[in-house]
Every structure is written in C-alpha cells, then in structure tokens.
Amino acid sequence: MPRWKELPSSLDERVRNLVVQMRRLKDRSALSLASLQTKTGYSSSSWERYLSGRALPPRKAVEELARVSGLDPARLLVLHELAEEAWNQETSAAPVTDTPKPENARRRVVLIGVCAAVVLGAVLAGALLAAPWKDGGNGKNAATTARYNSAPASRGAFAYKAGKTYPCAVRRENGRLSASYSDTHTALLSGPAWDVVEAQCLLGYHGFDPGDVDGVVGPRTTRAVKRLQQKADLPPDGIVGPQTWQVLRK
Numbered sequence: 001m002p003r004w005k006e007l008p009s010s011l012d013e014r015v016r017n018l019v020v021q022m023r024r025l026k027d028r029s030a031l032s033l034a035s036l037q038t039k040t041g042y043s044s045s046s047w048e049r050y051l052s053g054r055a056l057p058p059r060k061a062v063e064e065l066a067r068v069s070g071l072d073p074a075r076l077l078v079l080h081e082l083a084e085e086a087w088n089q090e091t092s093a094a095p096v097t098d099t100p101k102p103e104n105a106r107r108r109v110v111l112i113g114v115c116a117a118v119v120l121g122a123v124l125a126g127a128l129l130a131a132p133w134k135d136g137g138n139g140k141n142a143a144t145t146a147r148y149n150s151a152p153a154s155r156g157a158f159a160y161k162a163g164k165t166y167p168c169a170v171r172r173e174n175g176r177l178s179a180s181y182s183d184t185h186t187a188l189l190s191g192p193a194w195d196v197v198e199a200q201c202l203l204g205y206h207g208f209d210p211g212d213v214d215g216v217v218g219p220r221t222t223r224a225v226k227r228l229q230q231k232a233d234l235p236p237d238g239i240v241g242p243q244t245w246q247v248l249r250k
Contacts, residue, residue, distance in 0.1 A: 007053045012086035013219035013238075018079040019053045021190055022062070025069040025076070026051065040064035056087045075191030078160045082218065158215060160192040165212045168201035176249040177202055185249060189240040192216045199240050202248040203228060 004023055007016055026036070033044035040047075042061050049055035057065075062080045066073035168179045176185075179201035187195045192215045200210040203224045211220030222238040229236045232247045240248075 005052065011053045012083075012090060013222050014079075014082040014086040015053060015056065017190075017217055017222075018062075018076075018083040019051065021076060021079055022057070022065055023051055024190070025065055025071060028071075029069045031068065036065070036068070039068045056084060059084075075160075075193070078192045078216065082216065158192060158194045158197075160215060163214075165214050166197050166201075168204060168213060170201055170205040177205065178249075179205075185245045186242045187240075187245070189217055196221070199225075199245075199248060206248070 007019060011019070031039065033047045036042070036047045037044040040061065042050075042057075042064065046055070046057075046061070050057040050061065057080070059077065059080055062076055063073045066076050166181070170177055170179045172178070179198050181201065182193075182195045182198035184195050184198070189196055189199060194215065196217055197213060197215045200213040200215075200221055203210040203221070204213070206228060208224040208228050209220065210224040211218055225240055225244065226236040226238045228247060229238075229244060232244075234243055234247070
C-alpha cells in the first residue's frame with residue numbers, strides 16, 4: 001500500500017474527504033497510476049493531480065475510479081458534488097478538469113445554482129430556531145434538546161438528498177446510546193450513510209454541533225468529531241472509528 005503524502009492544510013474539508021476516499025479506492029484496486037490511465041482513459045499525470053488534491057477530478061473520472069474498484073459510484077459522486085461546490089467557491093476562473101467542455105461548464109453553473117438554493121434554504125431554516133447550538137460538550141443546552149428529541153425517521157436504503165435532514169431521538173439501550181439509525185460501533189465513516197446520521201445524532205446529543213443531520217461527513221461534522229476527540233483525549237483526526245464510536249455510545 002503506498003504511503004500517501006499529506007494533503008495541503010489549506011484544502012477544504014469537502015475536497016479532502018473526496019480525495020481521501022479516492023485514495024482508499026486506489027489502494028483497494030491495487031492499480032498503479034499507469035494502470036488507471038489504461039483502464040479509465042485519464043492520464044497518469046491527471047490521476048497524480050487528482051490524488052494529491054492539486055486538481056478536482058471531473059465527475060466521469062470519479063465514476064471510472066469507482067467502476068474499476070468494483071464499487072457503486074453513488075456515494076463517491078455525492079462527495080464529488082460537495083467537493084465541487086467547495087472548489088468553485090475557492091477558485092474564481094481556473095477550470096477544474098484537464099479538458100473542459102462547454103456542456104461541463106453549463107453543468108457546473110446549474111450545480112452552483114442548486115447548491116446556492118440549498119444553502120439559502122438551510123440559512124432560512126436556521127433562522128427559525130429559538131437559539132443557536134453551543135459546543136459545550138455536555139449535551140444539555142436547550143437548542144440541542146429541541147433538535148435531538150424528535151421521533152426518528154423510518155429507514156430504508158440510504159439515499160442522499162440535498163437539503164434533507166433527519167430528526168434524532170437518542171436513548172440508552174442496553175447501556176449504550178443509540179439514535180436507532182445504525183447499531184455499529186466499529187464502522188469507519190466515509191461516504192453518505194445511515195452510520196453517518198447515527199454519528200451526527202450522537203455528536204449533537206453530547207453537545208458538539210455536527211451541522212445538518214444529513215448523513216454526509218462535511219466540514220462541520222468533522223470539526224465536531226475533532227472537538228469530541230479532544231475532550232476524550234483521543235487523537236483529534238476527525239475520523240470516526242472504533243475508539244470514537246466507543247465515546248459516542250457512552
């Protein structure tokens with residue numbers, strides 16, 4: 001398994017999440033950059049830029065990486081959508097693909113408009129809350145209680161929908177906290193999933209604001225995880241694994 005170079009500290013968390021997952025898929029596939037070029041049609045130099053965080057891969061490249069890794073691309077494409085939003089916010093004119101096409105440019109304009117609408121909706125919804133969250137770490141402030149004591153949504157296969165959030169009803173079952181979205185205590189969080197919704201609910205219960213409970217590991221969720229880890233004397237890497245789950249379930 002290759003030893004990856006550390007990603008730039010200035011990289012947006014949404015872009016970082018995408019790159020980390022792409023690196024994991026490349027490791028899983030055991031393909032070299034040259035092999036990726038042969039199997040995906042994107043040059044090895046392009047893959048080097050994508051996997052180092054120096055260029056945002058086009059949507060098709062992400063789909064191809066998932067395909068050659070034997071993975072359903074749906075979750076990875078959600079991460080790409082979020083990363084593309086962040087990338088467009090931070091870069092004003094530079095194209096994000098090696099061979100930009102007019103239809104891709106039009107698609108990005110439409111995507112930016114949709115994302116802007118989602119963000120505006122979230123802001124307006126937030127204005128209706130009686131009080132903002134506070135990261136006190138005790139899980140007892142009024143806003144947290146109001147937001148985390150609704151009946152949980154019925155579950156099926158997780159499907160990300162922009163702007164959709166889930167209520168949380170955290171309770172103790174057999175000595176462990178649960179929001180009834182997932183019973184995992186070992187899963188390594190990555191793409192959109194019920195495991196992420198569960199972790200976001202438990203973060204909020206403990207008093208660490210994960211942002212919207214939408215099943216996506218975004219920058220606010222990552223920051224909340226780091227705060228929880230710092231309080232629990234764990235390495236504050238923002239990654240939810242077995243040790244962090246143990247703290248969340250207490």
